[in-house]
Structure formats: C-alpha cells, structure tokens
Amino acid sequence: MAPPASASAFLRALKAEGLDVVEVGDWAGHNRNSKGAWGPVHGVMIHHTVTKGSARTVDICRKGYSGLPGPLCHGVITKDGRVHLVGYGRANHAGLGDPDVLRAVIAERALPADNEATVDGNRHFYGFECENLGDGKDPWPNAQVEAIVRVGTALCRHHGWDEESVIRHLDWQPGKVDPRGLDWSDIKKRIAKRLGTKTPAAPAPRPTVPKRPxxxxxxxxxxxxxxxxxxxxxxxxxxxxxxxxxxxxxxxxxxxxxxxxxxxxxxxxxxxxxxxxxxxxxxxxxxxxxxxxxxxxxxxxxxxxx
Structure with a gap:
C-alpha cells in the first residue's frame, strides 16, 4: 500500500533527483479526483504523446481534448529534458489495464503479457507523457531519456520501490505501443543503477495467454x-x-x-x-x-x- 505523495513531496522528489522542473499553472490542484479514487499508487507509467512541439504538447496534456478532459498525465517530459508539471491527482493517462500486470508491479517482478483491460490504471499509477511522434522514427534525445530515467528513479526512491515499478503504457493496456522507439532495457538498467540495486535480468519470454494464479x-x-x-x-x-x-x-x-x-x-x-x-x-x-x-x-x- 502506498498513498500518493503529497504534491509538495512529489515536487521535492523530482528536484532532488536533479530534474529541471517547470510548474504549469495550478498543476497541484488540477486533477480528475471527482471522477474516482486516486491511490493507492503502485508504480510509474511512461507514455508518448504523438505530438510535435513542446508548447503545444504541454498545453494538450494539461487541458486534454474533446472526449478526454485533462490533465492527461502528471508531468510532460519534453525533448529538452524538462519536466512540465500539468496536474496532480487522478489523471486520464492509463485507462483500464491488466490485473496480472498490476499484481506483477506490486510484487516487483517481470511482467506477464497484457491481455485484459479491467483494472483502473488512473487510480494506481503516476503518469508521464513524453514528447514524441510515436512513429518509431522520431528520435529520443539524450536529455529526454535521462529525464525519463530520473523521473522513474525519483518516485521509486520516494516510495522505496525498485525499477520493476516503472512500466510502459504498452505493458499495461492491450493494443498500446507507447513509448515506441525507446530502449526500455536501457532505461530500467539506468534506473537500477541510480537506485543502487542490482542490474535487472533480461526479461523472461512472455506467455501468449497468462494463466490465473x-x-x-x-x-x-x-x-x-x-x-x-x-x-x-x-x-x-x-x-x-x-x-x-x-x-x-x-x-x-x-x-x-x-x-x-x-x-x-x-x-x-x-x-x-x-x-x-x-x-x-x-x-x-x-x-x-x-x-x-x-x-x-x-x-x-x-x-x-x-
């Protein structure tokens, strides 16, 4: 069980990890809490935005769009490596996902295949959108990748989690591909190194249809x-x-x-x-x-x- 960090503790954790943080408007009070519970939190989820241009990307993630009100995440990681905080609390970023994946995140073990969409991820995950077109060709600059590593590290350090608590949207919800083009094995190794834990082993082959425990x-x-x-x-x-x-x-x-x-x-x-x-x-x-x-x-x- 992990209650979400307070907004001030969240901000301190990010800054303590050496991140360049931009506070956007009333981010600390901008949320979707009226629509459902926020917490307990079990991990951090990374996405790509399918947008171009930092200012436009941040604005969309803060306000949302027709049919999906903002905030669409807690922070936007732009290509220059800055983290723009756009909301805090329940955010429309994760959607429904796989209960087997949630259990694996809680246990901090290798993830099974995601083949169900029945659990409310907006309740249980911190969410960060990364400025990227998501076409597999748009590059991931070093500054942005380092910021992703430090964001994951910051929240793992705050809650006492390890690198297995940082996942991708594609790990959670069937049909999702984000963050496409990002070397996830490298991300996890770098988070583990910053946390001082062992280097994560290569992921085991995933079963096509995971069995119920x-x-x-x-x-x-x-x-x-x-x-x-x-x-x-x-x-x-x-x-x-x-x-x-x-x-x-x-x-x-x-x-x-x-x-x-x-x-x-x-x-x-x-x-x-x-x-x-x-x-x-x-x-x-x-x-x-x-x-x-x-x-x-x-x-x-x-x-x-x-």
Whole structure:
C-alpha cells in the first residue's frame, strides 16, 4: 500500500533527483479526483504523446481534448529534458489495464503479457507523457531519456520501490505501443543503477495467454501458522505473494511487506480483510478460510484450491 505523495513531496522528489522542473499553472490542484479514487499508487507509467512541439504538447496534456478532459498525465517530459508539471491527482493517462500486470508491479517482478483491460490504471499509477511522434522514427534525445530515467528513479526512491515499478503504457493496456522507439532495457538498467540495486535480468519470454494464479488454501494456512515464528523472511509457499499483492491493492498491506513471508503484518492485513467481510472475533484472526480467500481471489484474479 502506498498513498500518493503529497504534491509538495512529489515536487521535492523530482528536484532532488536533479530534474529541471517547470510548474504549469495550478498543476497541484488540477486533477480528475471527482471522477474516482486516486491511490493507492503502485508504480510509474511512461507514455508518448504523438505530438510535435513542446508548447503545444504541454498545453494538450494539461487541458486534454474533446472526449478526454485533462490533465492527461502528471508531468510532460519534453525533448529538452524538462519536466512540465500539468496536474496532480487522478489523471486520464492509463485507462483500464491488466490485473496480472498490476499484481506483477506490486510484487516487483517481470511482467506477464497484457491481455485484459479491467483494472483502473488512473487510480494506481503516476503518469508521464513524453514528447514524441510515436512513429518509431522520431528520435529520443539524450536529455529526454535521462529525464525519463530520473523521473522513474525519483518516485521509486520516494516510495522505496525498485525499477520493476516503472512500466510502459504498452505493458499495461492491450493494443498500446507507447513509448515506441525507446530502449526500455536501457532505461530500467539506468534506473537500477541510480537506485543502487542490482542490474535487472533480461526479461523472461512472455506467455501468449497468462494463466490465473492458483492459491492452495492448505499451504497458505500452513504458512500463516508457521511463518510468524520463523526468523528472517522465509518464503515457505509462493502463493503467499499472490495473496499479499491482493492485500496491497485492497489498501490493507504496505507494499514493502509484500515479501512472501506470511508474518504478523500479513496476518494483521488479512484479519482486516476478514473484518471487512463482516467476520469478528476468532473468525477474523488473520488465518485464511476458504470463503474469505475465494472472495479475495474473485476481486484480484486468482483461484483457490484446497
């Protein structure tokens, strides 16, 4: 779980990373919050604009256009490497995307193929539009690429995320191609280097149709009963990560505790989920039962077996 940074903290994070930031009008209060929730946030999404000319690009991203009101992002990264802040809060940039991708972002692991559009990305991602025609020929100047790296680094550093929390629009929504022509492997390596983390491995081949995760109830219960007493962060059952990712998206578990260890923090988060369903007393002890787990899976795209 990560509540969005305040507008002032967002601005400080960008400037602290050495970015040239331009504040456009009333950016900090310009948003679409009246249309839906903003947060919890889980990552940063990068786009291209299919426009030419910095002033025109910034104006479109701030105001929007017929059928899609602005802001269309939080910041516009122009070809000169400047970051123009045009809005803050809910913005019309991500649209509906794949729940499997969201779970992977939360878990900070390699992304599956995006083949669904059912989850509200405007709620969960910071968005940055980059001035580029998106035809695969328009160049990406070094100053602009460096700014993309620093934007991703700034927000990862603020929230304690790693480079896997920075994704492209094409990773999120079927049919999208942006940011086209950008060397994404290089971007991620440079973010990792700035963050001081390990260089990300080459992405694994993506399945054509990702399968829904399956959580084994008996193994999950065993982890819940044994992990709290274990030292360190043992990953005794891989399905714990699936459940923790769902609890993060429910706003019940901080993302930094989504580590595969069903410890006391995860027990408290699952107990809160049980209470949300109406359970009380020993029925809300944080140890999963089939009914509560099935309901969590129905909301977050995994199946349950005994």
């Amino acid at each position: 399956v959580v084994d109830l008996s193994q999950l219960v065993a982890a819940a009963r044994t992990n709290p007493r274990a030292s360190g962060q043992p990953v005794t059952y891989s399905g714990v990560r699936t459940v923790e990712a769902a609890l993060v998206d429910e706003g019940l578990l901080a993302k930094r505790y989504s580590d595969g260890h069903y410890g006391t923090t995860t027990i408290a988060a699952y107990s809160a989920w049980q209470r949300r369903l109406g359970y009380r007393g020993t029925d809300a002890d944080g140890i999963p039962g089939k009914t509560s787990l099935v309901k969590l899976g129905q909301r977050h795209g995994f199946d349950v077996r005994n």
